[in-house]
Amino acid sequence: MILVLISPRNAGLPFAEWLPEESGQLLAVTTQEVAAGPGFADVERVTDYTDDASVLAAARRMAERHTVTRVLALAEVDVERAARLRAELGLPGQLAASARAYRDKVVMKELAAAGGVAVPPFAAVASAADVAAFMAAHPGPVVVKPRGGSGSTSVAVLHDPSQITQVADRVTGGDYEVEGYVTGRMCHVDALHVQGEPVVCVPSVYTDGGCLSHWTDSGNGSWTLPASDPLYERLVGETWRLVGALPAAPALFVHAEFFVTDSGEVVLCEIAGRVGGTPIPAMLHAVLGLDPRHLWARIECGLPVDLDAVRAHAEAAPLVANFGLPPRDGRIVRLPSQAPDGARDFTVLAHLGEDWGGARYAGRKSGDFIATWLVTADDAEELLALVDKTSAQTEAGFGWEPSDRPADPEEATR
Known part of the structure; x- marks a missing residue:
């Protein structure tokens, strides 16, 4: 039976649909607030999903009741937990040394530098x-x-x-x-590596500001580089060099970030052993032909995947850009009435009256968005023009008013 660690950020993913061979036999560890969904035979719940000890204890209780054959983890917070459980239960998949290297930014950079990858x-x-x-x-x-x-x-x-x-x-x-601090263009590369062989590698460039754009309330996203761009092959090469420098695993789906300096040097920012966060999965879905979390879940669970079809779809895909708007310091009083012209997969992730002020605003992450969407085009100029147009239309569709939330998180408990 497959044990799925379901972070609250991954609530609602259709695991039974992605893993139909195991439907009705899935196991889950998640929080009190998350519905595991159909297909699960048993669910253990914890009060605080950030507490490693609680999540691991729940998983061990599950393993005492059932025969666990695989552990599936999609969230960053679960990467090392899953590796630890695999070691304890004697299961295949990424183990502790590899998981640690893809999480600990000091260990990561030490190994990367030793492997010939430029680091700050x-x-x-x-x-x-x-x-x-x-x-x-x-x-x-x-x-x-x-x-x-x-x-x-x-x-x-x-x-x-x-x-x-x-x-x-x-x-x-x-x-x-x-x-x-490294200045220059910031890029990300999303890549799949199975049984020691590269499968697919998708280099992309972040829009201005990259993953820190939310600090200035600016939308952010990224767009896939055309294979003809000179930077394309360099990013692909550095990604595989980096994967080779870190401890191996039977299969890896990685999300790497690099700086490209004004002098043209490619410098590592960091790499994660997971699928990139929202809205990157939607962009990769358009490139690969299926949701990358679906693809990774099947590979991680030892289920068949047509990797040749994935490669072929990626080679034929148009240029794709993802974009998202971050929340403001306030309460939402108006939502967009329709998708902007030229957008696809437009998703409003907020609701009327939702309050993003105070401590919630101060603690926002780069992946916290109130709306996300994709645009596609045959050339980069047309693609980026569509990003600008759809961003302006979406921004105008939201309305905000001052928040009632306290600015100091401690005030909420006083």
Whole structure:
């Protein structure tokens, strides 16, 4: 039986539809608020899905009652949990050393550099003094971020040592890293590697601002590079070089991010051993011919997939761009009445009256969107013009008013 770890961010995915051979025999660990959906024979629920101990204990209880043959994890938070469970239960799939390298940004960069991949200067930090020492040795802006984080959560860009006090409390304990700030185009590459062989690799370029655009309330997305672009083959090559530098797994679906500097150097930002977050799956669906989470779920569960059909669809696909609008600091009082002209897969992810203010706004992630959509075209110029037009139309469709939420998260409990 297949044990599925269902993060709240993956609620609603049609696992029984994706894994029909196992429908009625699926097992799940999730939260009290998430409906596992049809096809599940048993469900264990935890109060706090961010608590590793609780999730692992629930999974172990499940394994005591059933014969688990595979563990499926789609969310970043579950990558290492799943690897640990596989080791304990003697199951195939990615194990701890590989999972750690795809999550821990310090281990990741150490291995990448040893494998010939360019990385920014970086260091593990456990105190404000560590950050200060790094900034003294590496003048210029730096980025401070969690070693195992995702979605640009808790990331800070420091331009001057006087700003270190902003991160002093959070870095204490050693779960953060600091690295030099790299300027240039930001790209991502989504790639599938099965049984030691590359299957498909999709290089894309982020729109201006990339995954930090939400800091300025700007929409963001990315668009697939044409194979004729000189950067295409370079990004493909660096991605496979990076996969080769990190500990192997029987199969990997990776989401890598690179900077391309003004001088043309390709520098690693980070890589994750999972499908990219919203709205990248929709874009990859258009490229690959099926939802990449569907594709990955079947591979991870040892079920048959027509990989030749995936390759063929990717080679024939038009250029695709995904785009999403982040929330504002306020309450939604108007929603778009229709999809913008030229958009496909237009999805409004918010509801009338939803309040994104206060602490919720302060804690927003790069993957938190109120609407997402795709556009397609035969050339990059037409594609990017469609992105601009549809973004303006969607933005105009939303209305906001000031929030009633407290700005200080502690005020909510006082």
